[in-house]
Amino acid sequence: MKKHKDHSDKNESEPDLHKNTRDPISLDKSKELTNYFRREAKKFISPEDFIDTGTLTDKNRYFHELSLTDPIHRALSEQGYRNPTPIQIKVIPVALQGKDILATAQTGSGKTAAFALPIIQRIEARKTRGRSFPRALIVSPTRELASQIGENIKKYAWYTRVRQVTVYGGVSKIPQTRQLKKGKDIIVATPGRLHDLITEGVVELDRIETLVLDEADRMLDMGFIDSILELILMIPDTSQIMLFSATMPQQIVDLANKVLVKPAIISADPPASPVDSIASSVFFVEQDDKFSLLSHIITTEGIKKALVFMKTKHSADRLVKKLRKDRIRSDAIHGDKAQHLREKTLKNFKSGDIPVLVATDVAALGIDVNNITHIINFDMPAEAEMYIHRIGRTGRVGKKGIAYNFCAERERHYLVGIEQLIGQHLKRAENYPFMSQIPVPEKTDLSEKRK
Ligand code: ADP
Numbered sequence: 325m326k327k328h329k330d331h332s333d334k335n336e337s338e339p340d341l342h343k344n345t346r347d348p349i350s351l352d353k354s355k356e357l358t359n360y361f362r363r364e365a366k367k368f369i370s371p372e373d374f375i376d377t378g379t380l381t382d383k384n385r386y387f388h389e390l391s392l393t394d395p396i397h398r399a400l401s402e403q404g405y406r407n408p409t410p411i412q413i414k415v416i417p418v419a420l421q422g423k424d425i426l427a428t429a430q431t432g433s434g435k436t437a438a439f440a441l442p443i444i445q446r447i448e449a450r451k452t453r454g455r456s457f458p459r460a461l462i463v464s465p466t467r468e469l470a471s472q473i474g475e476n477i478k479k480y481a482w483y484t485r486v487r488q489v490t491v492y493g494g495v496s497k498i499p500q501t502r503q504l505k506k507g508k509d510i511i512v513a514t515p516g517r518l519h520d521l522i523t524e525g526v527v528e529l530d531r532i533e534t535l536v537l538d539e540a541d542r543m544l545d546m547g548f549i550d551s552i553l554e555l556i557l558m559i560p561d562t563s564q565i566m567l568f569s570a571t572m573p574q575q576i577v578d579l580a581n582k583v584l585v586k587p588a589i590i591s592a593d594p595p596a597s598p599v600d601s602i603a604s605s606v607f608f609v610e611q612d613d614k615f616s617l618l619s620h621i622i623t624t625e626g627i628k629k630a631l632v633f634m635k636t637k638h639s640a641d642r643l644v645k646k647l648r649k650d651r652i653r654s655d656a657i658h659g660d661k662a663q664h665l666r667e668k669t670l671k672n673f674k675s676g677d678i679p680v681l682v683a684t685d686v687a688a689l690g691i692d693v694n695n696i697t698h699i700i701n702f703d704m705p706a707e708a709e710m711y712i713h714r715i716g717r718t719g720r721v722g723k724k725g726i727a728y729n730f731c732a733e734r735e736r737h738y739l740v741g742i743e744q745l746i747g748q749h750l751k752r753a754e755n756y757p758f759m760s761q762i763p764v765p766e767k768t769d770l771s772e773k774r775k
């Protein structure tokens with residue numbers, strides 16, 4: 325552990341977002357701090373803190389304006405990336421300077437390249453001949469997401485000497501360990517497997533220069549806060565830390581206040597704004613009729629690629645069975661399925677072999693499948709923020725998407741929460757079968773704040 329700088333001029337109990345070094349945090353201390361921040365956080369992060377990116381926010385900017393090197397340009401043009409997305413325009417120049425970043429942007433906005441490109445470029449610039457060692461660590465909440473990040477990095481770094489390894493649970497450690505022992509520049513990992521590999525001494529973090537926490541909001545929801553704080557204790561306190569999140573709940577503000585040093589606070593769109601490119605409508609239908617409505621919609625609309633969200637693993641499996649009986653090809657992914665089965669299902673869904681994928685929130689998190697045309701919330705999400713995550717699975721970069729929400733009577737209060745969060749009413753579907761007999765509720769006042 326590095327020695328900390330003397331902050332004797334500062335009141336110990338007053339955390340300062342604009343300090344120059346990262347204080348080592350103990351878990352006890354962090355609990356204390358969390359309480360403090362919960363009260364005080366608003367003081368540190370306010371809309372006025374959002375950095376002024378000036379003319380950089382203009383449309384139709386080019387990657388070469390972002391100080392990226394030729395090998396990276398080449399890889400990007402091979403990927404068919406013509407223009408950087410807004411979050412990439414804002415993040416890349418700042419990340420290249422090694423600054424800490426707190427970034428929010430809706431799902432599908434291109435966050436992976438926003439953090440990966442600067443990491444690759446910075447490593448490449450200072451790469452020496454000898455054996456590689458891990459200089460960047462990217463932590464993501466799920467296996468699927470980790471493997472997608474790893475795949476992307478491989479492509480982006482194709483013309484550089486930078487190499488990555490992806491490690492996650494549910495599969496054998498042996499190939500991952502072998503890869504790690506060869507020496508890699510970037511590690512992409514899920515928290516659990518990373519923890520194991522650190523404990524076994526296969527992964528060392530003492531020369532990490534950049535740490536990325538991707539989908540940080542989900543990571544906290546999934547209870548990874550202690551693992552994250554532990555990691556931050558293990559990396560050098562000079563490391564750059566970047567927090568990427570689709571939403572900005574209070575917990576993220578707290579974490580940012582705790583671990584980031586003079587961060588650039590970047591938002592490509594207003595926090596928790598509805599994904600405007602998605603046409604969302606709500607069907608009032610009782611639980612027992614939801615399956616019939618789903619089957620009706622899939623058949624009559626000839627849906628080719630739909631992601632259906634369910635509350636539980638069990639109900640997801642049951643739904644797949646029923647759909648198959650109606651001759652609708654579908655499969656489910658959820659946490660109880662073996663990793664290789666999940667990967668196979670995802671592959672079949674990507675290729676279009678299976679038009680309907682049924683998923684639970686955790687399993688679907690961060691799935692990047694092109695051309696999902698419909699998101700169907702068979703069960704309404706209990707948390708309003710989860711709604712944004714779910715519908716973010718469609719309408720990726722410039723594509724239109726449709727979201728259907730099946731709302732039973734006992735889920736109607738969830739709808740209110742969602743509408744208040746996104747600041748608009750979902751369109752009420754008209755003329756559909758199996759409509760609830762219970763009168764459709766009045767639209768609620770959106771100006772009323774969520775609790
Ligand atoms: P997020 O992490 O914000 O959800 P991703 O990084 O997964 O988004 O990117 C979503 C999709 O957009 C991916 O398929 C990715 O390849 C693609 N993409 C990212 N940046 C660009 C770009 N500049 N131009 C075109 N497509 C892009």
Ligand code: MG
Nearest residue numbers: 435436538690
């Ligand atoms: Mg992402």
